[in-house]
Amino acid sequence: MQRRQFLQLGASAAALPLAGISGRLFAAPVTSPRFLLVFLRGGYDCANMLVPYTSDFYYASRPNIAIARPAAAANAGALAPDAAASTASALALDSDWALAPALRDSIGPMFRNKEVAFVPFAGTDDLSRSHFETQDNIERGRPTAGKQDFSSGFMARLSSTLTGKAPAIAFTDALPLTFHGAGDIPNISLRAVGKPAFDERQSALLTSMYEGHHLQGAVSDGLQLRQHVAKEFEQEMNAANRGAINARGFAIEAQRIGKLMREQYRLGFVDIGGWDTHVNEGGAQGTLANNLDNLGRGLAALAQELGNEWKNTVVVVVSEFGRTFRENGNRGTDHGHGSVYWVLGGGIDGGRIAGEQVKVQASTLLQNRDFPVLNNYRGLLAGLYTRLWGLSSAQLETIFPGAQGVDLRMV
């Protein structure tokens, strides 16, 4: 396996052993790459993020919400710096695709540094176009056809496969389906952090009530993690008034995620909602642009916080589906199929649009409605995981049963 110095570079980060009841939560980190899955819930409109700017069909299909062609698109080569960097037009990434202007300052520079790649026509073969069905389908990571198994998610199976090598955590209020089924994966939202409510004696008594109960692990992990996070961010809380933190929205949360992943965790999950733009989606500016701006700044903040460890980190951004290629009657878009996934990391071979592609035109739409899926997420992630951790085919079969790994040579 060519893992591009990933493991070699992954010198073990400072271990922070914590006297916990079980000790399992804060096991000393091991030399392993990091993987963070970012789930955009609601089905984000990928065609207004990665703009097929050479497609006249795109502009014909979106009279009100299309994003204007790059300022000097006509003769721009790949990655030509936009002469007239404007907030109104897309930023050309190659001869077919351009980046939404809302991401120009955050993701644009990372793309030029080859720290970002996009995989268009990505997604699942679930065609229900239902948010909930499709999200669950992806989080489970099992074949769509055949008998359904709801007992576990693919991140949980990945975590079990990497036992001991890659401590996992969900940065969410609730444990996401994808982490169900691997025993107790801890979860804590980092949107807000504060002082813990209980001291050690109280924590011990609370935990004692759950002895032998199936929630014992959750209770004990939760109390410990809460104490730990409060300690980790004590300085941040104290420094807030001195302007140490000026990030807003997802950026502040992503920065905290970066800190915990740098020091302890190797598998992470976070989700962001608000992408279901049926009405007044906007174009270069507006609802979707604001969401993208928030996301882009967050990912940039995450990279910055990880510092040297950013090169040992891979972030994949997914969403349950893309949206209708044509705008609807309300200047929005409805549920579609193929999406554009993002792959980010300090050590990836990015700066390109990867995977199978077709020309964007009416005849290539699925059911004359939305993008087809040419790059199944199970194959993409299986290929990526193989490179990251050198997994055997038997291990891959456990994580993504029946999937064929597709190697996009990202790492």
Next chain:
Amino acid sequence: MLAAWALVVAAAAPAPAGAVEGALSRDDALWLERVTYGLDSTTVQRFRELGRRRFLDEQLSARNDKLPADIQAQIDALEIEHTPVANLVVEEIAEQKRINGLGDDEMKKDARKARNELGRKFAYQATRRELLRAIYSPDQLKEQMVWFWLNHFSVFAQKGYVKFLAGDYVDRAIRPYALGHFRDLVLATLKHPAMLQYLDNAQNGANRINENYARELMELHTLGVDAGYSQKDVQELAHILTGVGIDTNHEPPRVGPRRENLVLREGLFEFNPNRHDFDDHVLLGQTIRGGGFDEVERAVDLLVKQPQCARFVSRKLAMFFVADDPPASLVDAMARTFQHSDGDIAAVLRTLFDSKEFEASLGKKFKDPMHYVVSSVRLAYDGKPVANLRPVVNWLDGQSEALFGHLTPDGYALTENAWASSGQMSRRFEIARAIGSGNAGLFSSEDGVKSSVTGFPKLSTRLYFDGIEPYLSKTTLAALDQATSPQEWNAFLLASPEFNYR
């Protein structure tokens, strides 16, 4: 040490007049926990008077919704009780239009902020009213069902002007039918402007199809996702639903004489034939002849008569009241009742409560945050009227289960694994501490309402010994014994495994 303290308090608490002495049996206590939002003395007293059978009859008939006078007075004083909702929405639309026309960005920002605050106020009042009813109404089963249906037909207050409509939505579309017929619920929510705005059907017209509501009507409201319908069915239903929208002009649409009688207007709801697709459509293999609003009603009839609908709704009810993965035998029985009774919700619930599966599940259903917070307040204040609901609202927000607060139309999950992760357990314990440590501001004035009473959470009372202690485990009792203050004892009780299940 503290156990002794607790006993002293209990001994000092006088038994209510006419009360039957002694603790409830473990089974009765758990049964009552499940049928209600949790015990308070009034509920225990009524249960002792009636016994299980008649108590259930009374709860299913839901004719006893008289609130304590203080609470009713609080509700009566709310602005939301006296403001016609249509005016609010018309004003909101006019204001937003005016704001969009403002030249100055700062002025725009300030004006939008003021409108948002006003909207938040109305949404908050709707929440406050619902919580007061959940905590204090004698119709405890009905209150749970109101929450259940509000969650099933979920709307999100922060979308557009839904915030102004939330209270009206519960009162007119949900509450009257909470124990009635399922079809009436579907039609009432279908016609309500909150749903029409939230799932965009207000924008669905013959030449500008928006299939958002059509999809969720089948997937989330009636049939369930794996019920065998297709994308084509969704599109057909979207066409059937064209013209079902909102009228904010106070002007009837101008319709030719042939279709004039098809115009339908009730409050903000409007069926506008000019926006309707009059073609025939094939839904679930059946032809739905083009027509006026009756076409929509026929489509709804078709949906709710599907066996998949009976199963889907029955299973969800069983998930709420019995188990995360309810036994198929129970769901089958409930679905049969649903079909025989034309979707009579009270009848379906009776099948559920009479089942051996229900009996076997007592004490094993994890409380979602709403059940947790409401049962905590009922136990801690036992009918004493609180004046300020902000802390209660914050406890729900803090556990991510705010009323009218679910962004997507699937509503909140009904299963334990959605609420009992490590992060959620520690959060819940913090809320247990907040509830148990003091009155948390529940008795200070809100919107000028002065409370005549003050309070401290008293958990170790006769109610506790009669209704809670019978099902506490030895380990929980041992931890309670080691509490060093009443506040800590309260927090431990509310954090105990037994109190977190119903």
